[in-house]
Amino acid sequence: MEDLFEFQNVCYRYPGHKQLALQDVNVRLPEGEKIAVVGRNGAGKSTLFLHCNGLYRPLCGQVLFRGRPLAYDRASLKRLRQQVGMIFQNPDNQLFSASVAQDISFGPLNLGLSEAETRRRVLEAAEMCDIIHVLDRPTHSLSGGEKTRVALAGVLAMQPEVLVADEPLASLDPWMRLTFFEILQRFYDRGKTIIMATHNLSVVRYWASYVIVLQAGRVVFSGTPKELLTNRVVLEQTELSRVWWKVDPGFDEETRAPATSPGAEDGRLKETRNFHFGEDGDWSI
Amino acid sequence: MQLIERYAYHNRLRKVQPDHKAAIALLGLLLCLALDKPVVSLTCIAWMFVLVVFIAGVPARTFGHVLLVEGGFILMTIPGILIGIGPSAPSDPAAWAWPLGPVWISTSSAALWRGVALVMRALGCAAAMNFLALTTPSVDIIELLRRWRMPPVLIDIMTVTYRSIFVLLESANTMYIAQDSRLGYMTSRMRAIHNVALLASQLFIEAYRRGKELQIALESRGFTGELHVLPTSYRFSPLFTVLGVVMTAQLILLWAMV
Numbered sequence: 001m002e003d004l005f006e007f008q009n010v011c012y013r014y015p016g017h018k019q020l021a022l023q024d025v026n027v028r029l030p031e032g033e034k035i036a037v038v039g040r041n042g043a044g045k046s047t048l049f050l051h052c053n054g055l056y057r058p059l060c061g062q063v064l065f066r067g068r069p070l071a072y073d074r075a076s077l078k079r080l081r082q083q084v085g086m087i088f089q090n091p092d093n094q095l096f097s098a099s100v101a102q103d104i105s106f107g108p109l110n111l112g113l114s115e116a117e118t119r120r121r122v123l124e125a126a127e128m129c130d131i132i133h134v135l136d137r138p139t140h141s142l143s144g145g146e147k148t149r150v151a152l153a154g155v156l157a158m159q160p161e162v163l164v165a166d167e168p169l170a171s172l173d174p175w176m177r178l179t180f181f182e183i184l185q186r187f188y189d190r191g192k193t194i195i196m197a198t199h200n201l202s203v204v205r206y207w208a209s210y211v212i213v214l215q216a217g218r219v220v221f222s223g224t225p226k227e228l229l230t231n232r233v234v235l236e237q238t239e240l241s242r243v244w245w246k247v248d249p250g251f252d253e254e255t256r257a258p259a260t261s262p263g264a265e266d267g268r269l270k271e272t273r274n275f276h277f278g279e280d281g282d283w284s285i
Numbered sequence: 286m287q288l289i290e291r292y293a294y295h296n297r298l299r300k301v302q303p304d305h306k307a308a309i310a311l312l313g314l315l316l317c318l319a320l321d322k323p324v325v326s327l328t329c330i331a332w333m334f335v336l337v338v339f340i341a342g343v344p345a346r347t348f349g350h351v352l353l354v355e356g357g358f359i360l361m362t363i364p365g366i367l368i369g370i371g372p373s374a375p376s377d378p379a380a381w382a383w384p385l386g387p388v389w390i391s392t393s394s395a396a397l398w399r400g401v402a403l404v405m406r407a408l409g410c411a412a413a414m415n416f417l418a419l420t421t422p423s424v425d426i427i428e429l430l431r432r433w434r435m436p437p438v439l440i441d442i443m444t445v446t447y448r449s450i451f452v453l454l455e456s457a458n459t460m461y462i463a464q465d466s467r468l469g470y471m472t473s474r475m476r477a478i479h480n481v482a483l484l485a486s487q488l489f490i491e492a493y494r495r496g497k498e499l500q501i502a503l504e505s506r507g508f509t510g511e512l513h514v515l516p517t518s519y520r521f522s523p524l525f526t527v528l529g530v531v532m533t534a535q536l537i538l539l540w541a542m543v
C-alpha cells in the first residue's frame with residue numbers, strides 16, 4: 001500500500017508562541033484508507049491537517065505527498081489543493097459568500113472549469129449532500145449542520161483525491177451523520193482516501209481502517225484500530241484505556257485489551273455499526 | 286436591515302432579472318432628479334408603491350415603514366432651508382419674521398414651498414431605491430454590479446463584507462447571550478457598560494481571527510486573489526420593459542403638463 005502523505009520530522013510553532021504545536025512528527029498516511037486522527041483538545045490535529053495542503057509550512061522537516069516533497073510555489077500548491085479537499089472545524093470560517101450556490105461554485109471555477117461544467121458539479125454535489133433546497137437561501141440563514149453540508153459540497157464539487165475533514169460530525173444530527181458516512185463511503189469506494197479528525201471513538205472503532213493518535217503535538221501511534229487496541233503502552237500513555245470501554249463494552253479494562261476473540265468481534269461489529277453512528281451522543285467523549 | 290433582507294428574499298419578484306429591477310429603480314431615481322416637480326415625485330412614489338405592494342407582494346406597512354424612516358432623516362435636513370436667520374428683518378415683504386433677541390428668524394411661503402418640493406423629491410428617489418432594496422437581495426445586487434463590469438476587487442470586498450456582517454452579528458449575539466445568561470446585565474449599570482466594552486474588544490479579536498481563517502479556507506479551495514463564482518441565471522421579463530417605458534412616459538408627460 002502506497003503512502004499518500006508522509007511527515008518527516010515535522011515541527012511547527014504558531015508565531016508568537018513558545019510551545020511547539022507539532023514536534024518531530026513522523027508518520028505515514030496510507031492511500032485508499034479511512035484514516036481517523038484522534039487526540040485530546042489541543043493535541044495538534046487541526047495543525048497537522050493544515051500541513052496537508054500546504055496551508056502551513058513546517059518549521060523543520062518536510063511533508064511528502066505521494067513520495068514527493070511538497071513545493072510551496074503557486075502552481076504546485078494549486079495542483080495539490082485540487083487533490084486535497086479540506087473541511088474545516090468551523091464551517092462559518094469557510095463560507096465566504098451569502099449565496100450558497102455561489103459558494104459551492106468557487107472551487108470548481110478556480111480549477112478553470114467551464115460555467116456549464118461548474119453548474120453541473122454544483123448541482124451534483126448539492127444533491128449528494130442533500131442541500132438542493134437551500135441553494136438559493138442566504139448562507140447566514142442556515143443552521144450549523146446545513147453549513148457543514150454546504151462546506152462539504154464546496155469541497156466535493158472539486159472532486160478531490162483526498163478528503164481531509166476536521167471534526168465534521170459535531171453539528172450533524174444522527175440522521176445526517178448516517179448520510180454523511182454514506183457520502184464518505186461512496187467517495188472511499190472510488191479508491192479515494194479520507195482523513196478525519198474526530199472525538200468520536202466509535203468512529204475510530206467501527207469506521208476507520210487506520211488510526212493516528214496525537215498527543216501534545218507528537219504522533220504516538222499509527223496503525224490499524226486492532227493494533228491500537230492491543231497496544232497497551234499507547235492505550236495507557238494516552239489514557240485511551242480510561243475511555244475506550246464506552247464504545248467497546250467488550251473492552252476489558254483490567255487487561256487493557258479487547259476481551260472478545262477476533263471472530264466474535266467481527267460478528268458484533270456488523271450488528272452494532274449503524275447503532276453506534278445513530279446514537280453516539282452517548283458515546284463521543 | 287433584517288426586515289428588508291427578509292422581504293428581499295421572499296417576494297414575488299425575487300426571480301425576476303435584477304437588471305430589470307435595477308433599471309426601473311434607476312429610472313425612477315433619475316426622473317425624480319431631472320423632472321423636479323412634486324407631482325412627478327408623488328407619482329414616482331405611487332408607482333413604486335404599486336410595484337412593491339401589489340406586484341411584489343410586500344406588505345404596505347413595510348413599504349411605509351421604510352419610507353417613513355428615510356423621511357425622518359430627510360426632514361432633519363429641512364430646517365436649514367425653511368428658516369433663515371439674520372441680523373435684521375428680511376427685506377422680502379411676503380416673508381414672516383420674528384425677532385429673537387439680537388437676531389431675526391424668518392421664513393416665507395416660497396421657502397416653505399421649496400422645502401416641500403425638496404422633501405418630495407428626496408422621498409421619490411428613496412422610494413425608487415426602496416423598490417430595489419425590498420425586491421432584490423444584496424447577493425443579486427452584487428452579482429449585477431459584477432455583470433455591469435464593476436472592478437472585481439470592489440465586488441470581492443462587497444461579497445466578503447456582506448457575509449462578514451452576518452458572521453460578526455452572530456458572534457456578537459452569541460457573546461451577548463453568553464454574558465446575559467451568566468447575569469452580566471442584571472447587576473449594576475456600570476457592570477453592563479464594562480461588559481459591552483469586553484464584548485466589543487473581543488469582537489475585534491474575533492473578526493481578525495475569522496479573517497485569517499477565511500483566508501486559509503479560501504486558499505485551500507484554490508483562491509488566487511479573485512473570488513470566481515457562478516453567475517445566477519434569471520428569466521427575462523418583458524413586463525418590466527413595458528413598465529419602464531410606461532412609467533417614463535407618464536412621468537415626463539406629467540412634468541410637461543403641470
Ligand SMILES: Nc1ncnc2c1ncn2[C@@H]1O[C@H](COP(=O)(O)OP(=O)(O)OP(=O)(O)O)[C@@H](O)[C@H]1O
Nearest residue numbers: 014017021039040041042043044045046047048089
Ligand atoms: N491560531 C493559533 N495561534 C496560536 N496557537 C494556536 C493556534 N491554533 C492552535 N494553537 C495551539 O496549537 C496547539 C494545537 O492546536 P490544534 O488546533 O492543532 O489542536 P486540535 O488537536 O485541533 O484541538 P481540538 O480538538 O480542540 O480541535 C494548541 O496548543 C493550540 O493552543
Ligand SMILES: [Mg+2]
Nearest residue numbers: 045046089166
Ligand atoms: Mg482542531
